[in-house]
Amino acid sequence: MISRRDYLALCMAVGAGSVLAPNHLWANEKKQGLITRPIPSSGERLPVIGLGSAATFSSAASAHDVDALKQVLQAFVQEGGAVFDTAPSYGASEVVAGRIVRELGISDKVFWATKLNVAGYGGGKADVEQARAQIEASFKAVDKPVIDLIQVHNLGDLPTQLPLLKALRDEKRIRYMGVTTTFPRQYEQLEQVMRTERLDFIGVDYAIDNRVMEERIFPLAIDRGIAVLAYVPFGRTRLWSLVKGHEVPAWATELGIRSWGQFFLKFVVSHPAVTCATPATSRVKNVIDNMGAAFGELPDAAMRERMAQHIQSL
Known part of the structure; x- marks a missing residue:
């Protein structure tokens, strides 16, 4: 294992704006330093960085760019990733990714999280x-007898769809169940279902410039023992537009941060309520960079505020 000093020197050499595949100098340190969080309802631990399949991943799947997505999924697992978040509404993502995972023989390494919503x-x-x-x-898409997680997408008709997931969990066809929303108008309803139902997961929007979840939803998730998947941690494209032309601050290297993507992701997963963030990408260099946020140190409360204030100042 290389020293922290050498590791930080390597990160500086790579450069804050570039993304390179990890090399042998720090592969061992990464392997042993993967940051994980427990699912409160079971204690099972998951890597804090996952992979989403909306946005560019969905576009690539719909364009039948299978080779690119195969490389992405292979790199994701090789870098220590597990949680793959998808949905039937994400175009061809679920079907294409399911086929790729089987072809690569990595089904047992992927925590498959999909959704339900016909409403x-x-x-x-x-x-x-x-x-x-x-x-x-x-x-059929995942071709496994048990799916890890299915959530009711955007709180769609819970009285009809939630009982179906409860039954699947009772029958042990799914391991976990939950609900999702990224719509502010649904936050109050989300709180209500979190209080009244035995949920394993919720999936919500959360980013360094979108911290509404910290006020009520995250404290409730901690209190109720519910895992949290953090969606759109880059604010879709909003944060990229904000930092365009700006360098990652030098003090961020204290946390091993070497790109804006890692800056944003480390902020998100440092909140104690967050189990895993699921940024979507269709590029290998991005998935490798994103997974870099699952290693090294996470910011403490003081550093989180410094990071947030820096983004606010741009």
Whole structure:
């Protein structure tokens, strides 16, 4: 294992704005230093950085760019990643990724997190048979007898869809269940279901410039023992636009940060309520860079505020 001094020197050599695959000088340190968090309902530990399949991943899947996504998923697992977040509504992502995972022989290394919602975004009623059909399509896509996690997407018709997930969990066809939303108008409803249902997970939007979850949702998740998947940790493209033309501050190297992506991700996963952040990408260099945030040190409360204030000053 190389010393921390040598590791930081290597990070400086790589440069804050570049992304290179890890080499033999620090591979052993990375392997032993993977940051994980427990799922409160079971104690099972997950790496704090996952992989999402919306946005560019979905675009690549829809364009049938299988080779690119195969490289992404292979690099993701090689770098220590596990949580793959997808949904039937993400175009071809679920089907394409399921096929790739099987072809690569990494099914046992991927924590498969998908979603259920046939109610749509307008608050309509879900058809039970359609919902069951969507669930079975997800099982077919992943081709495993047990799916790790299914969540009701955007709180779609919970009275209809949540009981289906409860039954699947009771039958041990899924290991965990939960709900998601990235819509502020649904936050109050999210709080209500967190208080009244035995959820294993929630999935919500959270970023260094979007900290609403810290006020009520995160404290409630800690109190209720619910794992949190942090979605859109880059604010979709918002944060990239904000930092364009700016260098990562030198003091961030204290945490082993060598890119803006790692800066944003380390902030997100340093909150004690967050189990895993799931940035989406279709590029190998990005997935390797993102996974770099799962190693080294995480910011403490004082450093978190310094990081947030720095972003606010840009």
